Amino acid sequence: MSGNQDPLKDWIVATWRDMFGDSGNARSQQLSENARPTHIGRFLPLSLIVIAAAAAAVCAPRLISVAAANTRATEVLTTLHGYRVALIAAAALLIAVDVLRHRSHRWSAMLESVVRQTTGNLPKKVAVPFPSGWWVLRRATITLPRGTVVRPKQFEELSRAIEAIAGTTATKEVKVRHEAHRDRIVIRRRTIEPDERSERHKALQSTLDATSIFTDPKVTVSARDEHGVETCYRISFERSMNAGSRGFQGKVEEALIANAGEHESGRHWTTDWHPADGFLIMRLVAPMPSRIDHPLELVDENLRHLPYATGEADRTFIWDISTRSNKPHCLIVGPTGGGKTSVIRTLLTEAARRGIPFVGVDPKMIELDGLEGYPGCGAIIYDPIRAAMLVRALHSEMMARNTYIHDMKIEGSQLPLMIAVLDEFFILSGKWQRLAKTGDDETRALLKELDPLNAWADLAVLARSAGIRLLLGVQRPDASLFGGASGNARDNFGTRISLGNLSQDGALMMWGDSTVGREVDTSVPGRGIAIGEDGSPADGQMWWTPNVDRHPNKWNQLSEGEKAIVDGLAPVEAPGFTCYSTELAEFIETERALAKRAREYGRAAEPIVIGTGDAATTSTVAASTTPSAELPDAPHAADDDFADVIPASAVEAGQTVLVDDDEGELVPVTVTAVDVTRDGKGEVTSTVLTVGAGRVKTRITFDATGVVVLPEADLVGAPA
CATH class of the missing domain: 3.90.1150 (Aspartate Aminotransferase, domain 1)
Structure with a gap:
C-alpha cells in the first residue's frame, strides 16, 4: 500500500541522511556501501552536546521547579544556569564549526564522486583543508591508489568537472594538476593576474x-x-x-x-x-635598403671573406673562399640589366683589396673589359679560342698545385688563392660548340685537344683543394652547366646569387625550392636572393660597384661619388699572380702582351657616317680604319656576335632559334617539338629539337651540354 508523499518529510529525511548518513540496520548499511563504495565516513557533529547543555542552562528555572524534589538535579541545573552565557556562546561557535566541517565533508564527497565517475578510480583519501569555503573550493588534495593511470582525456574531463563545481570568480580561478609521480591530484585556487599583455x-x-x-x-x-x-x-x-x-x-x-x-x-x-x-x-x-654603394672600409676583417650584399637587419652576405669553406665556388644568375656585372665587379674588387688575384673570360667583350689592367687582374680574355686555352691552362695549374701539395707535404690552405671568372658561360659554350663544327681544320683540332667543357667540369669538382676559386655568370640556371662529370651545379657552387625573378624550374635548380626567388622586387636595381651563412636563401641588396675602367670615355661618365668609390677600392699594392704551372704563366704573359699590342695599335674601326659630308671625307675615314683591320698578330676575333645562347633542354616549342645551314651560316628556324631525355637522377642526357613544317621536318640532336643560339637576348627573369 502506497501512501501520499510528504515533501517536507522527504526533505528532512534527505538532509538528515546527507548530514549523518543512513540510520538503518547493519545489513542495509552494508548493501548501501557495496552499491556505492566510498572512503568518506559519516559526518559527526561536535555541537550537539553543547547545544543540549546550553538549552538546559537557559531553561534551568523551569526545570528546577519541576525537579525540586531532586537536590542533585537542582544543584546541576543551578550551576548550568550560571554558565548559560558561556554555554550559548560555545554552542554558537561549535555550530559554526560544524557547518564549516559539513561543507568540507560535502566537498570531499563531491570530489570523490567526480574522480570515480571520470577516471573510474576510487580515491584513497580526499583532503579538504579547514575551512574549505562555502560557495567556492579553496584547495584540496586527492590521493589515488599507487600506480593509478589517468589518461589525458580523462584528466581533461576531470578538470572541467572540478572547475565547474569548485566555482570561478572574476578574480580567482581553479587549477587542477596531476602529480603522477606522487599519485595525487592537487587542486588550488589562485588569483587571476590582470592581463597586461599587448x-x-x-x-x-x-x-x-x-x-x-x-x-x-x-x-x-x-x-x-x-x-x-x-x-x-x-x-x-x-x-x-x-x-x-x-x-x-x-x-x-x-x-x-x-x-x-x-x-x-x-x-x-x-x-x-x-x-x-x-x-x-x-x-x-631593419628594412631592406634600396641601394648600397660598395663600402670603402673592410666590412669583414677576414681576408678570405668577400662581402657583396646586405640583407635585413644589416645582415651581410659573404663569399667564403677559404680552404675550409663548404661553398668555395660562386654561381651568379641574372638577366641582362639585372646587376650581374656589378656583383662580379664587387667580388673581384674585394678580392683585389684583400690580396687575391683573378683572371676572367668575357665572351661579350663589354662586361669585364673595365677590369683589364686593374690591380690583381691577370688577364681578361674575349676570344673563345683563347678562353679555351685559359681553361686548359687552369686545369694544368690545378694539377701542378696538387702535385706541389703532394711533394711538399703541405696543406692546400698554404697555397695562394686565385679566382677564375667565366661570364656569360652559355655564350662561350655556344661559340666553342659552333667552332668545333664550323671552324677550319686547325680550329677544330685545337678545340678537340683542349676539350674546354670537360676541363671546366674537372675544375668545378677538383679546384677547391688547389686554391682555385671559380666565379660563374649565367643568365639562367641549368643542370647541364658542366656536363655529367661535375654533377649538379648546386653541389659544386655552394655560394649562389640570383637576380631578377626565376622560373619555377630555375628556382628549383638554384635553391631546391620552386617558390624561392620568384617574387623578387625587380623595380629595385640590385635586389636578389643569396645564400646566407646558415645555408638558406634570403633576400639581399647587392652592393653597387661602378665601372672601374679609367679610360676617359668611361671615367668621365662617373659622378664624383662613384669616382671616389673606385679610388677608395683600389689596392695600394697589386696582388701578385703566383703560378705553379708553366702553361698558365706563359698564357697570362702572352695574353698581356697581346692586350698591350691591341691597346697600342687599336683594333676597333671608327664608325663610317653615310650621307653627311663629301666623298673625300668618307674615303678618308674608311682609309684610316684599314690598318686596324689588317693588324698582324691581333687576338683571334670572335667568329660570331651571339645575341644570347641557352641550353638546348631549355628551348620551348614555338621558339625561334638560330641553326647552322649547309654553308655554316646561322639561319632562324622555329622549333615545333622538343624531346628531352633524362637519366634516373633526372639529369638531361640528350635533347632533340624538331624544326620545319609540313612533311619537311628536321630533327637536331644535342648532348647534355648542347646549347642553341637565340636571335635576340633571352628575357627570362628580366624586369618587366
Whole structure:
C-alpha cells in the first residue's frame, strides 16, 4: 500500500541522511556501501552536546521547579544556569564549526564522486583543508591508489568537472594538476593576474592556440625598446618533425607576421628557428635598403671573406673562399640589366683589396673589359679560342698545385688563392660548340685537344683543394652547366646569387625550392636572393660597384661619388699572380702582351657616317680604319656576335632559334617539338629539337651540354 508523499518529510529525511548518513540496520548499511563504495565516513557533529547543555542552562528555572524534589538535579541545573552565557556562546561557535566541517565533508564527497565517475578510480583519501569555503573550493588534495593511470582525456574531463563545481570568480580561478609521480591530484585556487599583455602579444598567442600546428605553444616577450614597445618574442613549443621543415617554417612565419601586423617603427618582422631546442625567435629587423654603394672600409676583417650584399637587419652576405669553406665556388644568375656585372665587379674588387688575384673570360667583350689592367687582374680574355686555352691552362695549374701539395707535404690552405671568372658561360659554350663544327681544320683540332667543357667540369669538382676559386655568370640556371662529370651545379657552387625573378624550374635548380626567388622586387636595381651563412636563401641588396675602367670615355661618365668609390677600392699594392704551372704563366704573359699590342695599335674601326659630308671625307675615314683591320698578330676575333645562347633542354616549342645551314651560316628556324631525355637522377642526357613544317621536318640532336643560339637576348627573369 502506497501512501501520499510528504515533501517536507522527504526533505528532512534527505538532509538528515546527507548530514549523518543512513540510520538503518547493519545489513542495509552494508548493501548501501557495496552499491556505492566510498572512503568518506559519516559526518559527526561536535555541537550537539553543547547545544543540549546550553538549552538546559537557559531553561534551568523551569526545570528546577519541576525537579525540586531532586537536590542533585537542582544543584546541576543551578550551576548550568550560571554558565548559560558561556554555554550559548560555545554552542554558537561549535555550530559554526560544524557547518564549516559539513561543507568540507560535502566537498570531499563531491570530489570523490567526480574522480570515480571520470577516471573510474576510487580515491584513497580526499583532503579538504579547514575551512574549505562555502560557495567556492579553496584547495584540496586527492590521493589515488599507487600506480593509478589517468589518461589525458580523462584528466581533461576531470578538470572541467572540478572547475565547474569548485566555482570561478572574476578574480580567482581553479587549477587542477596531476602529480603522477606522487599519485595525487592537487587542486588550488589562485588569483587571476590582470592581463597586461599587448594586443599584438594576445593576437600571436590566440593565433597559435586556435591552431594545432604546435603542441602547448607559449609566447613570451624577449625584448622591448627604450619606449617599452615589444620588439622580440620567444615562441616555445614541443619539438616535432614538422618544425624542422622549411616549408612548414615558411607557412608559420607568414601567419605570425600577418597577425603581428606592421610595426610602428617601420621595421619588419623576421623569425629565427631553433627546432632542436623547441622554440623560435620573432624579432624586428631593419628594412631592406634600396641601394648600397660598395663600402670603402673592410666590412669583414677576414681576408678570405668577400662581402657583396646586405640583407635585413644589416645582415651581410659573404663569399667564403677559404680552404675550409663548404661553398668555395660562386654561381651568379641574372638577366641582362639585372646587376650581374656589378656583383662580379664587387667580388673581384674585394678580392683585389684583400690580396687575391683573378683572371676572367668575357665572351661579350663589354662586361669585364673595365677590369683589364686593374690591380690583381691577370688577364681578361674575349676570344673563345683563347678562353679555351685559359681553361686548359687552369686545369694544368690545378694539377701542378696538387702535385706541389703532394711533394711538399703541405696543406692546400698554404697555397695562394686565385679566382677564375667565366661570364656569360652559355655564350662561350655556344661559340666553342659552333667552332668545333664550323671552324677550319686547325680550329677544330685545337678545340678537340683542349676539350674546354670537360676541363671546366674537372675544375668545378677538383679546384677547391688547389686554391682555385671559380666565379660563374649565367643568365639562367641549368643542370647541364658542366656536363655529367661535375654533377649538379648546386653541389659544386655552394655560394649562389640570383637576380631578377626565376622560373619555377630555375628556382628549383638554384635553391631546391620552386617558390624561392620568384617574387623578387625587380623595380629595385640590385635586389636578389643569396645564400646566407646558415645555408638558406634570403633576400639581399647587392652592393653597387661602378665601372672601374679609367679610360676617359668611361671615367668621365662617373659622378664624383662613384669616382671616389673606385679610388677608395683600389689596392695600394697589386696582388701578385703566383703560378705553379708553366702553361698558365706563359698564357697570362702572352695574353698581356697581346692586350698591350691591341691597346697600342687599336683594333676597333671608327664608325663610317653615310650621307653627311663629301666623298673625300668618307674615303678618308674608311682609309684610316684599314690598318686596324689588317693588324698582324691581333687576338683571334670572335667568329660570331651571339645575341644570347641557352641550353638546348631549355628551348620551348614555338621558339625561334638560330641553326647552322649547309654553308655554316646561322639561319632562324622555329622549333615545333622538343624531346628531352633524362637519366634516373633526372639529369638531361640528350635533347632533340624538331624544326620545319609540313612533311619537311628536321630533327637536331644535342648532348647534355648542347646549347642553341637565340636571335635576340633571352628575357627570362628580366624586369618587366
